[in-house]
Amino acid sequence: MELSIIIPVYNVSKYLNSCLESITSNYLFDNKVEIILIDDGSTDGSGDICETWSEKYPYIRTIHKKNGGLSSARNKGIDVARGRFLSFIDSDDIVADNFINIILKILEEKRNLDILIFSYQRILDDNIEKKINYSTCELIAKKYAFELLISTRHDIEKISNTGNYAWNKIYSRNLFEKVRYPKNRNYEDIATTYRLLDNANEIYLTDSILYYYTDNPNSIVNxxxxxxxxxxxxxxxxxxxxxxxxxxxxxxxxxxxxxxxxxxxxxxxxxxxxxxxxxxxxxxxxxxxxxxxxxxxxxxxxxxxxxxxxxxxxxxxxxxxxxx
Structure with missing residues (x-):
């Protein structure tokens, strides 16, 4: 299997269907992708939504667990994932149309890829255009990847490929052999992403906007x-x-x-x-x-x-x- 998409789920019934609709858009099942929904003890019916999607699509599976936080859910997903590459998507966000197909195309072209960094955009309203044409991606120096890691650069439309975020990157599963997200801590991305970059050999960057971030006022970090x-x-x-x-x-x-x-x-x-x-x-x-x-x-x-x-x-x- 080529790609495992790991989605932690906790009390996001308002957003979850939109998230999954965006991921599955235009993808035809070909045994290359799995979507793993980690229901982290939701109490608002999100777990039932996960089961509905698992019944609908053969490549989506749901794992229910006791609430342990975002890191615990991500780590569980890493443990059970079968893909050569891992993607982390937050359940209150959405991705570009053809997200899976674009990622598979890049992974096919860049066989030695360890990390792919792609651009994202903050959702400012409901009229956002999600259809994009994948351009190209280029190999970048590790130093430049670290510059992006701590950069605060955003243009006027809030588009960026910077930051410690787990969700605007694709990772080779091998990078997680000795790395896991720290449990019982928020901002776990900052404590982890630099370690993954340090372990990587080939890091690629594309300016294509593949991810749309929802600034959820009810999130823990807000x-x-x-x-x-x-x-x-x-x-x-x-x-x-x-x-x-x-x-x-x-x-x-x-x-x-x-x-x-x-x-x-x-x-x-x-x-x-x-x-x-x-x-x-x-x-x-x-x-x-x-x-x-x-x-x-x-x-x-x-x-x-x-x-x-x-x-x-x-x-x-x-x-x-x-x-x-």
Whole structure:
């Protein structure tokens, strides 16, 4: 089997049918693809929707499990997948028409591919055009892949191929021999994707938009009051930063360091603005900010984040007064 598409499912009955309709569009069953629905203990009927789709299509199978979170669901999918390549799709998102056929075409052309990175677009309204013509993909240097990993580049239409996301990439199954997503943590992509890139030999990039991301306001990571989110985000960033520090990617490390400062500074403003409850997660952000070194910021970040970091470390009362 060529491709296993792994879809964690948890209480997404509002979105799931649209997601699966987009994936199965224009694909004729040929024994090259399987879709694995991991029902992670849904309580809103999503599990029943999974079963309906499994009965309808021979290449879709459903696995029900006790709720364990996104990482647990993805890991379960990896364990049972039979394809040479793996794709992860979030159940509240959609993909381009002909998604499966396009991916199979690329995998046929690039037999030694380890990772494929493709472009995505945030869904801004319901009138999005999903029909695309696959262009070409090119082999890129690993250094460039890491530059994309920490880039924040987005054009005016919110189109990008950047980021740590699991869902805008195709992976050789071999990359997961010693890698799994960390359990009981959010922002698990950030803690994992850099390890997969490091293990890869041939990384390809296409600017074709194959994925459409739904900014779900009910998702876990969009809950500003869940302070555990920021701790998971920062700890994952620090792990990634430590890897970059030991690598040859010094400029990438410098940019990632600036991003970490910015993330911490922005969250502390939210903490004061929203009067969030002070807990161990907030304390973790504070201690991280106090440990960061302004001298490690490159000139393009020193003015933007360096001043605020200095104020936070030396004159906290001023930082609290400044509302952003």
């Amino acid at each position: 809950d500003l009051k869940n302070t555990r989110n920021i701790k998971d985000l920062i700890s994952a960033r620090i792990e990634q930063l430590e890897f970059l520090k030991k690598s040859d990617y010094k400029e990438i490390y410098a940019k990632a360091y600036g991003q970490l400062v910015g993330i911490c500074v922005q969250f502390m403003h939210k903490f004061y603005n929203f009067n969030l409850k002070y807990d161990e997660n907030i304390k973790y952000v504070e201690s991280t900010l106090m440990s960061l070194d302004i001298s490690k910021l490159k000139k393009w970040n020193k003015f933007r984040w360096g001043i605020e970091l200095y104020i936070f470390q030396k004159a906290r009362f001023i930082f609290k007064i400044v509302r952003k």
